[in-house]
Amino acid sequence: MKPSPTAVRRSKRFQVLEDRPVNKDGFVHEWPEQGFVAMSSPNDPSPSIEIQDGRIVELDGKLRKDFDMLDQFIADYTIDVATANEMMNTESVDIARKLVDINVSRSEVLAIVKGLTPAKIVEVLNQLNVVEMMMALQKMRARKKPSNQCHVTNVRDNPVLMAADAAEAALRGFDEQETTVGVVRYAPFNALALLVGSQTVRGGILTQDALEEATELRLAMLGLTTYAETISIYGTESVFKDGDDTPWSKSFLASAYASRGSKMRFTSGTGSEVQMAGAEGKSMLYLEIRCIMMAKGAGVQGLQNGSISCIGIPAAVPSGIRAVLAENLATTMFDLEVASGNDQTFSHSEIRRSAKMLCQMLPGTDFVFSGYSAVPNSDNMFAGSNMDSSDLDDFLIIQRDMMVDGGLRPVEESEVIEVRYQAAKTMQVLFDELGFPAITEEEIDAATYANSSDDMPKRNVMEDLKAAESVLKEGITGLDVALALANRGYHQVAERIFNMLKQRVAGDYLHTSAIIDENNIVRSAVNNENDYTGPGTGYRMSEERWEEIKNIRQAISPSEY
C-alpha cells in the first residue's frame, strides 16, 4: 500500500512551489530509444561523406544502396558536392566559431554550410550555447529587418469578428496573418475575412488559411489567400509515408504555389517524429536538420520551424528549448526565411514562456512569432500561442525596455475601434453584394468593441456553411471580391486587394523572406539583405521607429506634474 501523502509531514516551501504554474507543465526524462531526446542521441549517425564521379555514395556512415528517401533527396539536391569534401574536413568547433564571429560574414558561413551533411550540422550546433546561437541568428537571418506574424482565428469561425481582428492586427504591425478553422467548411469565409480585414487597414499584408493541403492550395489559386505555410515535412521516411507523402510530392506542391505566383514556405519542427512514433531513435534536432535540408533541396524560399505544434515534446526534455533555437538558427544557415515558432502554448509559467520567446525576439528573425495570437488564446484555433492579445502590452513594453524591434507598434484605443468598425462594415457590404447571409448592424457593433467570440451574437452556421461552400463551388476569386467592393464604392480596399493580385503576376514576393510594405514595395533578402558584421551594422532601428516604440500609452510625461 502506498503511504497517504497527508500522513507525511510536508515542507511548506515545497507546497508553495508545487502551486506555481510551472508545475502544471509536463516534464519527462529522456528516452533515447524512442527519440525522446533533444539535441543528441546515441543512435544519431557520425558525420561522413564519400563522393564518386560527382555523386554522393556515402552520407553520414550510410551507403547509397541503404539510403532512405530523405538521404537520397538531401544527397542529390541539397549538398554541394563541389565543396563538400573540403567543408566536411573543417573541425565542427571551427565552423561554430565562424557562426559567432562578427568578422566572418554571413555569405562566408552560407558557403561552408552548403557542403555539410546533416550529422555534421548537428555536431556544429552542439558546440554552441544559447547566447552564441542568438549571436549567430542575428547575423544569419536572411532579411535585415525583422518582422512578425500573427494568428487571427475564433472558436465559432465568426467572419465579422475575424475581419475586425485582422484589421486590428494590421494596425498593430503584423506583416503576415494566418488563420485556420474550427469547422473545415468555413475555410473560404476565414480566408475572405483575413483578406478584407487586413487590407482595410493597409495594403501589402500577406494572409493565409492553414488547412488540408488541397483546399489550402485551391484558396491560394483563387487569390483569396496570398501565401501558404502549412506544407508539413518530416525527418523520417516512416512519418512522411504515414502522411501519404514524399519529399518529391511536397516539392511538387511547392511548385504548384510557385506556378501561381504565390509565396509559400514549408513547416517542420522538433518533436513531430516522436509525436508520430516514427523517430527511429534519432535525436529531435538531427531529424529536424534533415527537414531543413530537404526544404533547401526542394527549392522553397523558407521554412516555419521551432517545434511549432509539437513544442510540448522538446519542452519536456533537457536542453529542449535550446534545441528549438538551434533549429531556427540552422534554417537561416541554409539561406532560408525562418518563421521561428513561438506560436504554440508550451508552458503555464509566464517566466518560462518569456524566457523562451526572448531567444528569437532579441536576435530578431524573419518572423519572430509564427504567429503571435492577435486574439485571446481561448479563441486561438491553433490551440493557443505562446503569447496572445492579452500579452500585447507586455510585448510592447519589452520592445521599449530592450530597444528591440519585435515588429509591433503601440496603438490608440480609438484607432483600434475605428479600424475594427471599418473592417466589419466592409464585410457586411461584401456579403450583401455576393448574396451571402446578411451581417447585421448588431454584429458590426459587437465586432467593433469585442474582445472575443463570447462577445458576438450567434450566426446561422448552416446558412454560412452553404455560402462558404459556394465560394469553392462557383470559384469566387480575389478579383471578384475586389470588383464587388469597387461596385459598392469601397475603392481603397478594392484597389489594395487588386494590388495583391498584381504581386502574384510580378512575382517579386517569391524571393526569400519577402514582406510587402504599405507602399506595395516588396522587402526581401534581395533588396534588404542582412549585412550584420557586428556593432554599427545590420538592422538598426530608425529614429522614427524608436519614437514609435518609445511612445506607449502608459508612459507619463514629466510635464504632467
Add this chain to the structure above:
Amino acid sequence: MNYSYSIEMQMDDQSRAAKGSDPKEVVIAVSPAFGKALSKTIVSVEHSEVLREIISGIEEQGGVTRVIRNFETADLAFIGHLAAKLSGSGIGIGIQSRGTTIIHQRDLDPLSNLELFPQSPLITLETYRDIGRNAALYARGENVDPVPVVNDQMARPRYQAIAAILHLKEAQEIVRGKPAVNVDYSFTISEEETV
C-alpha cells in the same frame, strides 16, 4: 451506503472487415491498442465507457453501428477514413486509444474530415455521445450542426509529452499489412456497494 457502477467491455477481433451495404450503418474504427494493450484515455476514462457513449449516440438516432479494428496505422485521419470507406453509409468514426476522435466521410480527402476533436484531454463522455449522434445524422443525409469544438490552450503544456508516450505505445501494436477486422463487443454493467 452508495452504489458505484463499472462497465466491463469485451472486444473480440473477428474476421476481415468488408464494405458494408446498410445505408444506416456507421462504422467506428478503433486504433491498434484500443481496449487491448491500452484501456484508458489520456485522462484515464475507460475505453469501455467511451465506446458505449458513441454507440448510444449512433443508435438513439436510428443508426446501425459496426466496430472494426485497424492494425496498419495509428494515424487518426487514416483510421477515420478507413471507417468511412468501409461504412454502408459512407460515414465513419475513428478513435485512438488516447481518446482523439474524428468523423469522416468516404468521399473526402483522408486529411480532411467532417468533424475533428483534436484535444483528447478535453473530450467528455457527453461529447462522445454527441459525436455518435452527429455521425448517425450525417449518415441520414441531414444538415448537421457540428458538435462545438472545445479549446483549451493549456492542454498542450500539460499533456503533449504524455500523449506522445501513449502514441509510442499505440504504435508498438501496429501490424503492417494486416487488414482491418470486425470486432464483436459487449458490455457488462456491474454494480458495487461502497461504504
